Amino acid sequence: MSAAPIKVLxxxxxxxxxxxxRMGLSxxxxxxxxxxxxxxxLEKLAEQPAVIILDLGLPDIQGHExxxxxxxxxxxxxxxxxxxxxxxxxKVQALDLGADDYLTKPFGMNELxxxxxxALRHQLQVQGERPVFRSxxxxxxxxxxxxxxxxxxxxxxPKEYDLLRVLVQHAGKVLTHRFLLKELWDELTDAQYLRxxxxxxxxxxxxxxxxxxxxxxxxxxxxxxxxxx
Numbered sequence: 108m109s110a111a112p113i114k115v116l117x118x119x120x121x122x123x124x125x126x127x128x129r130m131g132l133s134x135x136x137x138x139x140x141x142x143x144x145x146x147x148x149l150e151k152l153a154e155q156p157a158v159i160i161l162d163l164g165l166p167d168i169q170g171h172e173x174x175x176x177x178x179x180x181x182x183x184x185x186x187x188x189x190x191x192x193x194x195x196x197x198k199v200q201a202l203d204l205g206a207d208d209y210l211t212k213p214f215g216m217n218e219l220x221x222x223x224x225x226a227l228r229h230q231l232q233v234q235g236e237r238p239v240f241r242s243x244x245x246x247x248x249x250x251x252x253x254x255x256x257x258x259x260x261x262x263x264x265p266k267e268y269d270l271l272r273v274l275v276q277h278a279g280k281v282l283t284h285r286f287l288l289k290e291l292w293d294e295l296t297d298a299q300y301l302r303x304x305x306x307x308x309x310x311x312x313x314x315x316x317x318x319x320x321x322x323x324x325x326x327x328x329x330x331x332x333x334x335x336x
Contacts, residue, residue: 112138115223116156118148118173119189120166124212128160131216145173152180158223161206162189163197171200178205185226189214199328202283209281225334229279240275242335245312245321247275256312266291267308270301274322279334281325305330 115137117128122143129139140156142148145168148161159177163170174186188201188209198209207226210219240247246255252268254261263271273290274282284298292300309316323331 112136113158113227114138114140114154114156116140116142116148116151116154116159118142118145118159118165119162120144120164121162124162124189127216128219131219135220144168148173149176152177156184158185158187158226160187160189160219160223163194163201164191171197171204174201174204174206185223185229187219187222187226195327199283199285202281202328203286207280225279228334229277240278240335242278242321242333247271249275254312261311263308263311266304267311270304270308271312274330274332278332281329281331283329285329287329 113136115128115132117125117132117139119125119128120143125141125143129141132139140151140154142151143166145165161170161174161177163174165173168176170188174188177184177186182205185207186205188198188206189212190198190201190209191212198211201209207229208222210222238249240249244257248254249272254263254268254271269291270287273287284301287301288296288298291304305322306316309319309322312321313319321333323333325331
């Protein structure tokens with residue numbers, strides 16, 4: 108008996124975009140649910156999509172407000188946001204509100220498919236609550252607080268470990284500077300502190316800190332930890 112197809116909810120008010128996504132995703136075996144506005148999207152949530160593609164420019168409900176509402180109803184469903192090229196502030200706000208990833212229009216179907224697979228993998232990891240995270244030679248034991256590169260144990264300061272722990276908990280997701288600052292410091296502080304700790308962490312876990320393989324920079328937005336194996 109074959110597995111049921113994965114449901115993807117596409118929320119976009121442009122018929123050509125919905126048609127493009129419907130054709131591209133259905134050929135990969137996804138089941139497509141469509142909504143052209145926010146109200147329709149909220150109704151479609153009852154069909155329990157496995158992943159959501161959300162265009163921020165909707166006619167009835169402001170995209171970020173809809174994102175906040177969806178997150179309040181379903182904390183775990185992966186959400187990939189579509190945004191216009193110049194709307195960097197909108198991307199940052201969407202990520203802070205709980206989006207897992209974003210794509211800038213126009214986008215390639217192969218990139219979208221890869222982002223969907225990464226978002227679904229991350230959700231499975233979260234649901235599995237794996238106590239040990241592994242990516243390449245890097246392993247992080249979240250129970251025993253032990254970090255290793257291969258067989259070599261890496262000694263981190265408490266704040267360096269806290270930074271790595273937050274990145275691990277959201278591996279594969281873009282984390283904005285603002286989100287990380289709020290997670291790591293009780294009071295919102297200068298982003299320069301964050302850059303210092305990212306640099307220190309890279310010095311300890313990257314083979315070449317200038318060309319990092321694990322802690323990746325999303326220019327102007329934040330950081331992303333390479334997804335686990």
